[in-house]
Amino acid sequence: MTGGSILVLLYGRHVLRGLRTLRIQQKTMPTPYTFMQIDEIRAARNRWWLSRLFKWIASWRKSSDA
Secondary structure: HHHHHHHHHHOHHHHHHHHHHHHHHHHOOOOOOOOOOOOHHHHHHHHHHOOOOOOOOHHHHHHHHH
């Protein structure tokens, strides 16, 4: 178990370093980084055909389960 945890940490250490860098960048920005452009992201999701397809499939599965 411990060996597996160490292996995961060694394998994903570049991800952890990237998260540290992102946190430092976020602290230096004047606006919150995470949801800075949430309205544009939502508008883009509504435009993309793939997201509309996933929404349609999810609603279709809900209606067939009921």
